[in-house]
Amino acid sequence: MNIPFIDLKTQYRRMEDRLRARIDAVLDHGRYINGPEVTELEEKLAEFAGTRFSVACSSGTDALLMPLMAWDIKPGDAVFTTPFTFIATAEVIALLGATPVFVDIEPDTFNICPKALEREIETVVREGELNPKAVIPVDLFGLCADYDAIEAVAAKRGLIVLQDAAQSMGAEYKGKRAGSMGRAAATSFYPAKPLGGYGDGGAVFTDDENLYQILKSVREHGLGHHRYENVRIGINGRLDSLQAAVLLTKLEDFPEELEARQRVADWYGAKLKTVTTPVVPEGYRSAWAQYSVLVDQRQNVLDRLKEAGIPHTIYYPKPLHLQPAFAKLGYQTGDYPVSESASRRIFSLPMNPFLEEAHIDRIAEVLNG
Template identity: 45%
Template sequence: MASAVDFIDLKSQYAALKPSVDARIQAVLDHGQYIMGPEVEEMEAKLSAYVGGAECISVSSGTEALLIALMALGIGPSDEVITSPFTFAATAEVIALVGATPVFVDIEPDTCNINVSLVEAAITSRTRAIMPVSLYGQTADMQELNDIADRHGLAVIEDAAQSFGATYHDAKSCNVSRIGCTSFFPSKPLGCYGDGGAIFASDPELTTVMRQIRVHGQGKRYHHVRVGVGGRMDTIQAAVILAKLEQFEWEVERRIAIGQRYIDRLAGMNSIQLPVVRPDRSCVWAQFTIQTADRDALIAALKAQGIPTAIHYPVPLHMQPAYGPISRISGTLNNAEAVSQRVLSLPMHPYLTEETQDRIIAALPV
């Protein structure tokens, strides 16, 4: 049997960045400021510059980023937040945690992002925000969502956990709506070596509130001006991000090239449906996810050749025991239910060689 393929190869990434990663971590060990050390401020400044100037507030996870954003907007019981049912649970989880109701709108069958044409019909007097998910590394139709939000006095919070580095109309993901939230979970396009995340916004009043919420609602030490959370990002994780930023642009270019090579080589294969990237945006391929009517056969064929796969995501959120009873469905969710039975993610990372990629492609049954 051939050697196993890595689904995401963090070992090769570390080998390429080892001197910088080790030096950055050692610097934190030397100064000993493990919480809110100087690397945190340095990282926030560099990430702010990267996305185009929106202020960056680093936090302990992508989930915490979304939660703090909702808290800063004052969203709570009796409020509704419109989002996608086809995403990781954290998206709906944070809505529920603040006491609001997740309102699910169906997705586009080709991008798997929220279908913006269905959003306005889901708005009620209780709606406070729209939370699109930039799934697989590609943003939703953000301009249309922003226009809808402006007409109805709503906030748009981009769940950009999978899309940091992607562009929309030449603007960076995380800087295409009122608030952008991302994750630095290790498998993400820009990942640390534990949990981490960030919030991006350009409203000074809002960013001040989010910074206060991040440190237990403190306006100054031991002076709590609002209810908050323990949401700070560890200094060591910020140090890792700083090291990875040194070649992040190269990694984004590699992701785009590898994704396009998959599309080019798999074109015409009747057994699968390829993902679609809209012409006005880029995709950083947090996952390269195909669709197939015979998923079990593809999984078995790839596994036999030592090639791992994953399913993002097998059960839509409105069908999950925790979220079905507390959510509201607008219209039907036929696309979300259908693609959950068809999606299959192939190995994808910036260090995927053409040889290994060709091996993955060759293992797919025609």
């Protein structure tokens, strides 16, 4: 039985005609940069996430970078985030010369722990060497972080909250959609994401009109009111019209795919007996970017999966505070024990909207032993 980890081929076949028509429309009008598809996508994304504005851009990484640039995050600033995430979350902080300050996670949701956040902020305040400026909670594997608690902690010291919703497009938190938390949110359209394109892409969401105007300028080399007027240092962060055309088509089927992902997660939850399955707190809905479980003796289990031909991946084998890229920050093993323990015990199973119950039965059979 062939069980795909993600399944972009089946998805493509289901929308082939609509996709080709959308792509043909771009080829016909030829406005490959800033074409009408980009504006249409931004309107539909904002409507989907429940925000006033969305700014499409070239990747999830740039979607994180652009608001930090707009807020003038710079050397001497501290930006708090989780070490149990993809490198991009902390990389953008370092790119601006600011200092990532890591905060350990909750053991059940793998998301940043609000109490630990408060402790880390107070430590930075006490030490007085860095200015605490912002916090980037990550919605890991598609589950939103606890924004009510995080925003309450952040507000005490006037920190800006930037939601890293790269993995959580379509997720819900207390009746709100991912993308609508914090001062701004960033998502990714990397092909393997719940809403993925056929290449790199991303978007920023916000309700703040002033920030929206600055983000549009940052995305386009610091554009002012005229074509060759540059009022700030920016980047080339645009999303291609062709990519917007692909995403507009995929967005049509996205609500149905989210339902299908939930169905797959429910099958896993009911059938897996020997691993710790993900926790989804009351009032949350995950986008199920990944279905990640915990187990002791992980290598034995992965060997069994390999033998049975079941694809699997480890997100993330090394927390960011132990990555060579951040060696200068001086962190050591033991600094973030919950993240380190998760890194040793976690692995992800196939997750996509086209998995059938028989696939999950087979995976459960191998895992349950």
